[in-house]
Amino acid sequence: MFYFTRLLLLLSGGLGLGIACQPKSPVVSSPVIFADPLVLALAQTNILADRYVGRNPQEHAQFARFRQLLEKYPPTQIQALTQHPNPVVRAYAFWGLAKQQSQNLDEIILQMARDTTQIRTLVGCLADSSRVIDFALRLSTTDDIDPEARKISPKTQALLQQKGP
Numbered sequence: 001m002f003y004f005t006r007l008l009l010l011l012s013g014g015l016g017l018g019i020a021c022q023p024k025s026p027v028v029s030s031p032v033i034f035a036d037p038l039v040l041a042l043a044q045t046n047i048l049a050d051r052y053v054g055r056n057p058q059e060h061a062q063f064a065r066f067r068q069l070l071e072k073y074p075p076t077q078i079q080a081l082t083q084h085p086n087p088v089v090r091a092y093a094f095w096g097l098a099k100q101q102s103q104n105l106d107e108i109i110l111q112m113a114r115d116t117t118q119i120r121t122l123v124g125c126l127a128d129s130s131r132v133i134d135f136a137l138r139l140s141t142t143d144d145i146d147p148e149a150r151k152i153s154p155k156t157q158a159l160l161q162q163k164g165p
Contacts, residue, residue, distance in 0.1 A: 033077045034084060038069045043086035048135065049122040050145065060122070070096045082108055087117035087132050094136045098149035106156040109136055113163050133160075 033039060042065055049062040059067075069092070070078065078100070081093035094112065097105055115132040123145055130138075137160065139145045140152040 033073055033080060036069070036072075038065045038072070039081065039084070039089055041065050042069070042089050042092055043084070046086070046088050047120045047122060048088050048091050050124060052124075053122045054125055062122075066092045066096065070099065075100050075102055079104065079108065082112065087115070087119045090115065090117075091119055091132050091135050094132075095139055095146065095149065098140055098151075099146065101150045105140060105150050106152050109133075109140060109152055109156060110159065112136055113160055 042062065045062050045065075047062055049060040051059055051063045051067075053060045075097060078093050078096045079102070082090050082097075084090050084093065090112070094108065097108060102108070112133055115136075117132050118129050119132060119135065121128050121130050121135065135145075137157075139149055141157060
């Protein structure tokens with residue numbers, strides 16, 4: 001059996017069949033999710049909006065798209081969006097992972113530490129602008145934006161303070 005397996009690997013390499021013994025990454029940047037109409041609309045609107053903005057009792061359309069995205073895709077696909085070219089999509093992706101109580105949140109925010117791209121935000125009654133990392137930190141260290149969102153560890157907070165902007 002060993003001889004046959006070795007022969008198969010040798011032949012497949014020689015024939016260009018590309019059999020590889022590489023582990024698969026748990027996060028795959030899926031062109032499918034990048035091209036999803038919900039993702040495209042989030043990027044085109046280019047504002048990060050909370051569920052309710054101002055005194056309007058109806059869910060904001062941008063937040064509705066975000067909510068639908070979380071219902072449609074598993075966390076691994078949402079995590080892929082943290083690498084999206086649009087900063088609002090990246091911020092919503094981080095929020096989605098925090099809402100889904102992702103165990104990878106600390107690792108992800110460390111990867112986002114240098115994301116200083118400015119985004120426009122509508123949270124509560126405040127229209128503001130914020131850097132992606134600042135939004136992610138506020139979301140994952142306070143209850144201001146989403147009290148149910150997973151929070152990062154004190155150790156990760158300390159690491160981020162050491163890195164600085």
